[in-house]
Amino acid sequence: MQQARKAPLQYPKPPEGTWTEHYSELGTAPVSYESMVSPEFFQLEREAIFKRAWLNVGRVEQLRRKGAFFTKELGVARTSLIVVRGMDDQIRAFHNVCRHRGNKLVWTDHPAEEIGGTCRQFACKYHGWRYDLDGRCSFILQESEFFGIDKADYGLVPVHCDVWQGFVFVNLAKEPEQTLTEFLGPMITAIDYPFEKLTERYYYRGDIRSNWKVFLDAFQEFYHPPILHGHQNPVMSQAEYKDQGFYTMHFQADGPHRVGSTSGGAGGLLPPQMYNPIELVMRSGLFGPWDPSEIVTTELPPGLNPGNKKRWGLDSFQIFPNFAIVFWETGWYLTYHYWPVAHDRLIFEANAYFAPPRNVRERLAQQLGIATIKEYALQDCGTLEATQMGLESRVLPATPLGDQEFMCRHLHKVVHDWVDDYRRSRAEG
Amino acid sequence: MADSKLPPGFADLEPFVEAWCLDSEPERYAKRLASTMDEIQTFYDAIFPRAEEAIVHLEQFPLDELPDDALRLLKLLYSLILVSFAVEIWRQPYIPDTGTASFDLKLEPTP
Numbered sequence: 240m241q242q243a244r245k246a247p248l249q250y251p252k253p254p255e256g257t258w259t260e261h262y263s264e265l266g267t268a269p270v271s272y273e274s275m276v277s278p279e280f281f282q283l284e285r286e287a288i289f290k291r292a293w294l295n296v297g298r299v300e301q302l303r304r305k306g307a308f309f310t311k312e313l314g315v316a317r318t319s320l321i322v323v324r325g326m327d328d329q330i331r332a333f334h335n336v337c338r339h340r341g342n343k344l345v346w347t348d349h350p351a352e353e354i355g356g357t358c359r360q361f362a363c364k365y366h367g368w369r370y371d372l373d374g375r376c377s378f379i380l381q382e383s384e385f386f387g388i389d390k391a392d393y394g395l396v397p398v399h400c401d402v403w404q405g406f407v408f409v410n411l412a413k414e415p416e417q418t419l420t421e422f423l424g425p426m427i428t429a430i431d432y433p434f435e436k437l438t439e440r441y442y443y444r445g446d447i448r449s450n451w452k453v454f455l456d457a458f459q460e461f462y463h464p465p466i467l468h469g470h471q472n473p474v475m476s477q478a479e480y481k482d483q484g485f486y487t488m489h490f491q492a493d494g495p496h497r498v499g500s501t502s503g504g505a506g507g508l509l510p511p512q513m514y515n516p517i518e519l520v521m522r523s524g525l526f527g528p529w530d531p532s533e534i535v536t537t538e539l540p541p542g543l544n545p546g547n548k549k550r551w552g553l554d555s556f557q558i559f560p561n562f563a564i565v566f567w568e569t570g571w572y573l574t575y576h577y578w579p580v581a582h583d584r585l586i587f588e589a590n591a592y593f594a595p596p597r598n599v600r601e602r603l604a605q606q607l608g609i610a611t612i613k614e615y616a617l618q619d620c621g622t623l624e625a626t627q628m629g630l631e632s633r634v635l636p637a638t639p640l641g642d643q644e645f646m647c648r649h650l651h652k653v654v655h656d657w658v659d660d661y662r663r664s665r666a667e668g
Numbered sequence: 669m670a671d672s673k674l675p676p677g678f679a680d681l682e683p684f685v686e687a688w689c690l691d692s693e694p695e696r697y698a699k700r701l702a703s704t705m706d707e708i709q710t711f712y713d714a715i716f717p718r719a720e721e722a723i724v725h726l727e728q729f730p731l732d733e734l735p736d737d738a739l740r741l742l743k744l745l746y747s748l749i750l751v752s753f754a755v756e757i758w759r760q761p762y763i764p765d766t767g768t769a770s771f772d773l774k775l776e777p778t779p
Contacts, residue, residue: 517752620769
């Protein structure tokens with residue numbers, strides 16, 4: 240007699256019956272994916288979203304010393320930024336453009352590549368104009384040859400810059416409509432995490448042929464993993480997930496941001512046949528190192544597990560428009576950045592941050608964790624280029640999204656709201 | 669032994685040092701893609717059973733004070749991690765259905 244198959248764990252939903260209907264403004268109808276394939280819509284997104292929202296461009300640990308700087312290519316806004324810690328310890332951002340003839344100010348060898356370092360001032364490669372770290376123009380070669388020029392009028396063009404929990408954000412608007420704290424809102428600013436202790440950083444970068452939202456959507460739903468990644472390890476390939484799907488524990492939205500929480504990896508607690516052999520040796524895998532890092536205490540940091548679920552394993556916070564932080568139960572975190580380049584292309588960045596390893600065993604557990612990320616992410620990359628191709632055919636009028644794809648539906652609603660708002664404000668002049 | 673590249677007790681892994689002792693993830697991943705499954709399997713079969721012993725040996729040193737021979741052994745373990753997916757999951761060097769997509773580790777801590 241065949242044994243009854245174990246049903247996947249399901250979790251209570253809001254009183255309305257579904258997460259989607261709990262946020263009634265989202266509707267339940269199929270969603271148009273025109274915004275994924277339209278170059279015109281992408282032009283609107285540049286202005287309506289990426290030049291109005293606060294964008295995370297890095298962390299303070301990249302700017303430890305006075306004079307430390309990095310450049311950030313923001314193709315989506317057709318600009319490059321210099322982010323720098325001044326002699327007064329203030330972190331500032333400037334457009335990476337010399338005020339003289341418009342040459343890109345800071346770069347080495349390849350003008351389109353990002354660089355970082357430490358310096359006392361910035362000097363243009365072209366005609367030698369120089370700038371202090373606070374942006375002031377400090378030197379003009381043959382200044383007396385110019386006509387009534389005042390260096391005070393030729394400082395670098397500043398960009399609004401603020402820091403939350405060590406994350407450096409910029410806003411390209413002349414005057415941001417909200418402060419960073421207002422923009423992040425109560426759900427995100429409730430997070431108080433020891434980011435500063437997790438300084439061991441692994442940085443991945445990919446250049447992908449898909450719309451940024453097509454890509455982001457795959458990283459904000461847990462509907463696809465048992466299928467697309469179903470062969471990666473025995474846990475993933477369990478029949479109950481393959482046949483009946485995986486359920487997210489908790490969804491929540493706050494303004495333009497959202498979070499999904501899931502159960503954990505049960506590292507080491509399942510029978511050995513549920514793991515790949517390497518995972519048993521290195522005590523690590525998809526959910527990262529099995530053994531908790533030194534930051535893990537009996538109390539979860541404030542803001543995490545907002546649904547207050549038992550057997551919590553991870554939170555995937557999606558910070559509008561293109562930034563995500565994923566917190567894992569064993570005390571490490573991942574960030575994702577989705578930088579659009581064109582309507583059908585993005586730069587995808589993933590950073591994994593761990594506590595500095597105390598020994599070789601902890602280092603190896605980190606290594607297997609980050610290697611596993613790549614095995615999964617590359618499958619996503621290939622598949623999402625295929626999705627873009629499917630959408631470009633424009634044979635689909637709209638896309639049905641299930642309740643497990645709540646976060647995808649929410650993103651599309653917010654994107655359209657911001658674009659509509661921008662169109663309205665333009666029409667009103 | 670004057671010219672041994674690995675710590676005492678790991679002489680059986682010496683033949684793999686030249687090919688698999690690599691400094692960075694992009695090099696290790698490129699090596700995996702450029703190898704045949706026979707080459708990968710031979711390396712995996714040699715080092716996987718020694719992995720726990722190797723870790724125990726390496727654990728006696730602080731991570732930033734590994735002697736050269738230990739560091740080479742650690743790098744072999746990093747390569748083991750990367751090829752394990754080819755052996756244990758895919759049974760081929762590359763990840764299926766990844767097309768021409770790239771996703772490269774640009775920064776990683778050392779060692």
